[in-house]
Amino acid sequence: MRLELGYISVKDVKFGEKTELRDGIVYVNKAELLETIADERLAKLDVDIVHPGESVRICPVKDVLEPRVKVSGSGNVFPGFFDDAKTVGEGRTHVLRGMGVMTVGKIVGFQEGIVDMAGPGADYTPFSQLINLVILADKVEGLKQHEHEAALRMVGLKATRYVAEVSRNAEPDEIKVYETKPLQEQLLEYPGLPKVAYVYALQTQGLLHDSYLYAVDAKKILPTLIYPTEVMDGAVISGNCVSACDKNTTYHHLNSPVIYDLFEHHGKDLNFVGVVVSNENVTLLDKERSSNYAAKLIKSMGVDGVIISEEGFGNPDADLMMNCKKIEAEGIKTVLITDEYAGRDGASQSLADGHVAANAVVTAGNANAVITLPKLDKVIGYVDAVNTIAGGFDGALAADGSITIEIQAITGATNELGFNRMGGSVI
Amino acid sequence: MLTEELLIVTNNPRVKEMTDFRHCWVEGECREVIMQAYNFVAQGHQLISHPLAGSIKPNQNPYKSILISRLSGEVDIAALKLAENCLRKAEELMENKIPIDLNVAYGQDLQLVDQDLLLNALQSIQEGR
Amino acid sequence: MAGIRVVHYINQFFAGIGGEEKADTKPFKKEGVVGPGSALQAAFGEEMTIVGTVICGDTYFNENLDTVIPEIIKMIAGFNPQVFIAGPAFNAGRYGVACGAVCEAVARQLKIPVITGMYEENPGADMYKKSAYIIKTGNSAAKMRQAIPAMAKLALKLGKSEAIGTPEEEGYLPKGIRINIWYEKRGSARAVDMLIKKLRGEAFQTEYPMPVFDRVTPRPALKDxxxxxxxxxxxxxxxxxxxxxxxxxxxxxxxxxxxxxxxxxxxxxxxxxxxxxxxxxxxxxxxxxxxxxxxxxxxxxxxxxxxxxxxxxxxxxxxxxxxxxxxxxxxxxxxxxxxxxxxxxxxxx
Amino acid sequence: MIKELEEVVDVPCVHICTVVPISLTVGANRIDPAVAIPHPLGNPALSPEDEFSLRRKIVEKALQALCTDVSEQTVF
Known part of the structure; x- marks a missing residue:
């Protein structure tokens, strides 16, 4: 599969009479957008625009997405949600680079996810660097949480798809080409180089803990081989609303960093042959089954090494270790990416599971580390949630408007796909 | 597995209402539920669901339901170790307990999320029987 | 008085009161330096001043843990310090435990930086290395001359809120504390680099060494x-x-x-x-x-x-x-x- | 507890316990299985003399464990 990503740099996002892309500025007709995303399950829908450096706090952030549109090749971005799940990953896709679509709303009482556009908190989230179209949504009275989550998820996808459309006929500022050949061919392409694959584990456990592959609830899949470019076209999306720091947003999936960084080395010092999407389920049997199956697939692919990533807290450590142990047992080298819950003082053990085979680990940092975020001028969402969000303290919200929290409350702070430069170390 | 072969160790009132199932009711918080499950595993019960299922930390959600087998047999050392590690992690996190007013709708939400993780586990094992 | 205010804790021996026979000395305080405090003060120069010293017998300390620590904390707090130093305790076990325990309590209650010094096999070292910076010293007071400059240097840095280097750079015992740092490359890129090294059989450094769960080397059997x-x-x-x-x-x-x-x-x-x-x-x-x-x-x-x-x-x-x-x-x-x-x-x- | 004792005191330690798997997971190196949870070193069904000799056997096995070099976790 060969995919051209045409990047269009977004200079600004503004409301306008017509939804269009003009001189690098994305104009959004607010009324039309609201009409497009209208959903009988949601009441008060509203849209806002925030820029990097603005004194704005957004909370609780459910998902962040990046506008992408399929210009040529089969299917649509986010396959399965708006079509019959045609295979994606080929042809050309346009990307509005530097822009995010953010969905905000409380699905359940304790929901978390802070994005600060300025101040010290901004350093911890990649989304402070984007111009964000923020969509605020409340549910109608009596709506069940499952439905609420689904509705808000669809709003994000619809809004993103609507905005992305403006880039269809634009001239990209940069075009990047990514190509993976069918496995048999790809394995033979660089005979001298080590063959490498990526095991991409997704949080899949239930309400607020789900991910979707081609719109299929990924807890129901067995690990499966896909082309890396399929991920770039939105084959994997997030339905995960908890553990803000280490849930993978849809934006993370679209820009899945291991995939892009493996491509950076592709043909130079390694041969990147494919991605195995796996899951993280509730039962131990499911965990054993998925890791057995992933190890079998990886072995049958004939690769020399894999990177294994994780999503979430606690039980995924078991999936990570099972995958590692079983793949290493096949004589295949592994590198893992995780994050840590080492306590506020960093003195506790970081993971809930461990194995001697896991001798090459990259960590995205200690999610229990504490930070004080000063008061910002504007709040979008519900800042009262801060007192009860994950990682909050009793009285987290101080009289001066500052909040003291663990960084686990900040969206994307310790992303386990390795999206950030921050990481863990020891003294 | 059949419904009657299962035992739910729980402190979640919402799960207690699932009358088709056998429960081991635990008075206490998340840690006590994990402790109880750990004790069962030590006595040879099978550990069916991961004690730290879900990404909500033990100090953020007091409700916890863990699925084990009703009958006991040989002790599964790997599962026992897993349960012990989970217990340790829960204890470490409980040192920084987050105050939660369970009397508001919020408590219901926490119960619901815990129950949903359990339901997903149940669905998985019942499809596999 | 100029400079950053420091309080120093020592035992009865280093205070010149006596050895084991005086180890039941109850805690008391003195203005200014006592015993090894003068060497520390010399190393600080003008920038820091030892404003007070708290002294306690090792036996008394270890036998009255519940009451002695609050008492000592109160004395220390009375001097209103910005940095706290204990010891060095070298290989003296009970003194090491006392230094560590006081450091831990001061750090927790007074929320100021704490530092002590010990031989690495001192039982206090393992117990308190997470709570305090423990400068690695020789195994006896004969090594005072080497211990003082390292302790003074780190204390100054702590007092001035300067960045603290790695255990190797500063000479303290590794705390085993996890911290967050900003690496040059993002995590995914670090993972790819690590994998390439691992595949080539080159040396690589894991960012999280797996703790060895649940194992202690069996001790040798009893002979008789x-x-x-x-x-x-x-x-x-x-x-x-x-x-x-x-x-x-x-x-x-x-x-x-x-x-x-x-x-x-x-x-x-x-x-x-x-x-x-x-x-x-x-x-x-x-x-x-x-x-x-x-x-x-x-x-x-x-x-x-x-x-x-x-x-x-x-x-x-x-x-x-x-x-x-x-x-x-x-x-x-x-x-x-x-x-x-x-x-x-x-x-x- | 047993791990920490062996580490700190630096002498051989033996764990007399009823649930051997727990002892294994908590990392005991020398394990001596006991009778039952309410009475690990006794059996109320026996006469006092027989019970004493049962207890003596268990303790002697524990002492024998202390006198035996092991390289890994061993159940005596």
């Missing part, structure tokens, strides 16, 4: 049982009748230390169980069923074992947190080490 002093420890909750320490029936918050002198047999009249996790009837009828003092005494008389250590330790395993169990065992272990026991029998229900 007939000369060995054997200690009894139980998590089965056997306590003197009436449970004088009120050890809880589950989730115990303490352990008990009890004398066995004169006991050849535990009976329902003298002992009972505090354990709430099992049917206590059998253990209450005959506590030897959990803590076999009767058998140990017979074996002692017959010369099978050298002796039964006359102190036993008890806690309740039921519901006790992993961390607490470890903490109690650590404290019990230190006492048993001091008592010179040769082997330990732990009984659990």
């Amino acid at each position: 049982l007939s000369k060995a002093k054997i200690a009894l420890v139980t998590s089965g909750g056997i306590v003197p009748k009436g449970n004088p320490d009120r050890i809880e029936s589950s989730s115990a918050s303490k352990f008990g230390t009890y004398d066995l002198t004169g006991f050849d047999d535990l009976t329902a009249a003298t002992h009972e169980t505090a354990h709430g996790g099992y049917d206590p009837v059998y253990a209450n009828q005959d506590p030897d069923r959990v803590l076999p003092v009767d058998v140990m005494r017979v074996l002692e008389k017959e010369g099978v074992i050298g002796s039964l250590h006359n102190t036993y330790y008890a806690t309740v395993g039921n519901g006790t947190s992993v961390a607490n169990a470890k903490k109690y065992a650590h404290a019990i272990g230190l006492e048993l080490k001091e008592a010179g026991v040769d082997g330990i029998i732990l009984t659990s229900t």
